[in-house]
Amino acid sequence: MRLILTENIKEDMKLAKAIYENGNILLNKGVTNLYKYKDKLLEIGIKHLYVEDKYSYDIKINQTIKDGTRRKGKKIVENTFDKIKKGFLDLNTKELKNVVEDITDELVLNEDVLLNLVSLKSTSNYTYEHSVNVSVICIALGKMLGYNKNDLFKLGMGGMLHDVGKTLIPEEIINKSDSLTEHEYQIIKNHPELGFNYLQQIHSISPLSRIVVYSHHERIDGSGYPRGIKGDEIHEFARIAAIADVFDALTSDRVYRDKWPTYKAAEYIINNTEKLFDYHLVKRFLPQISFYPNGAEIILSSGHRGIVKDQNVGFPTRPVIKLIEDDEGNEIDKKLDLLKHMNITIIKVVV
Numbered sequence: 001m002r003l004i005l006t007e008n009i010k011e012d013m014k015l016a017k018a019i020y021e022n023g024n025i026l027l028n029k030g031v032t033n034l035y036k037y038k039d040k041l042l043e044i045g046i047k048h049l050y051v052e053d054k055y056s057y058d059i060k061i062n063q064t065i066k067d068g069t070r071r072k073g074k075k076i077v078e079n080t081f082d083k084i085k086k087g088f089l090d091l092n093t094k095e096l097k098n099v100v101e102d103i104t105d106e107l108v109l110n111e112d113v114l115l116n117l118v119s120l121k122s123t124s125n126y127t128y129e130h131s132v133n134v135s136v137i138c139i140a141l142g143k144m145l146g147y148n149k150n151d152l153f154k155l156g157m158g159g160m161l162h163d164v165g166k167t168l169i170p171e172e173i174i175n176k177s178d179s180l181t182e183h184e185y186q187i188i189k190n191h192p193e194l195g196f197n198y199l200q201q202i203h204s205i206s207p208l209s210r211i212v213v214y215s216h217h218e219r220i221d222g223s224g225y226p227r228g229i230k231g232d233e234i235h236e237f238a239r240i241a242a243i244a245d246v247f248d249a250l251t252s253d254r255v256y257r258d259k260w261p262t263y264k265a266a267e268y269i270i271n272n273t274e275k276l277f278d279y280h281l282v283k284r285f286l287p288q289i290s291f292y293p294n295g296a297e298i299i300l301s302s303g304h305r306g307i308v309k310d311q312n313v314g315f316p317t318r319p320v321i322k323l324i325e326d327d328e329g330n331e332i333d334k335k336l337d338l339l340k341h342m343n344i345t346i347i348k349v350v351v
């Protein structure tokens with residue numbers, strides 16, 4: 001399968017992964033004549049999708065966690081946030097714990113050396129899918145650092161709940177599509193503290209998870225909030241969550257912009273290391289993710305067009321490419337290992 005922009009759906013494409021809306025299947029895997037659903041998909045904020053076509057038959061996409069686990073996580077976060085909005089104080093965290101345990105188990109067992117962190121989100125369900133993904137990236141980074149399972153779980157729980165405080169802020173401010181006034185921005189900036197204070201009442205949530213909620217907007221140079229603390233004063237869990245939060249936000253489709261390709265988000269993180277993010281954590285994180293994940297369509301400096309087919313471990317910018325078009329636009333079907341052709345570089349990611 002491969003990734004395409006919804007607006008580029010062609011006649012010969014078949015849906016490779018089911019699309020869900022509010023927990024229900026909207027379009028099943030295998031659906032043909034996708035073209036007629038294009039407008040509806042764009043309308044509900046599905047800007048990217050996975051398809052099968054004549055180019056994709058030999059391209060395999062590795063999953064970081066199972067789609068079913070991701071969906072379950074999203075549903076549970078949504079229910080949890082809903083209850084908090086309605087003022088429930090006796091929050092039952094059992095389901096939430098179960099799903100974070102499932103994510104932890106799947107990531108601990110996942111032996112893929114390079115992580116594919118592409119997770120497609122519809123713009124309308126961003127908050128819940130983002131919560132799950134921050135949890136996934138936090139646990140993946142914790143695993144790279146050698147954390148034990150118990151710590152991975154607490155870190156993942158913090159990632160899942162990192163923005164829980166936003167449920168306690170008026171929806172008209174959270175969902176505002178115009179730019180925020182200074183006053184509204186100040187209100188949003190209260191969300192780490194609001195979330196932390198709320199969780200203080202929920203004794204089944206570990207203090208280590210609460211630290212993630214409280215400090216995920218702190219930055220290494222002290223420019224973050226709520227406390228403006230620096231460097232090691234910020235708990236390592238929160239320093240991890242800061243990277244996960246920003247990385248996932250950048251690689252997600254939003255109403256006001258398309259998702260950034262993974263390599264561009266990685267560059268942003270690198271450029272802001274020492275200022276915003278912890279150098280040592282970034283150094284551990286970036287070599288272990290696919291900068292150009294399998295299924296991404298790219299253009300090479302040679303003028304060829306292709307799709308990323310495989311990864312070269314330790315060389316995130318030199319994947320194996322399936323060439324589909326030569327420099328004159330003629331259709332071809334050839335494999336090119338960028339590790340063996342160091343003179344050729346990827347100059348553009350189409351999707």
Ligand SMILES: [Fe+2]
Nearest residue numbers: 162163216217
């Ligand atoms: Fe946040």
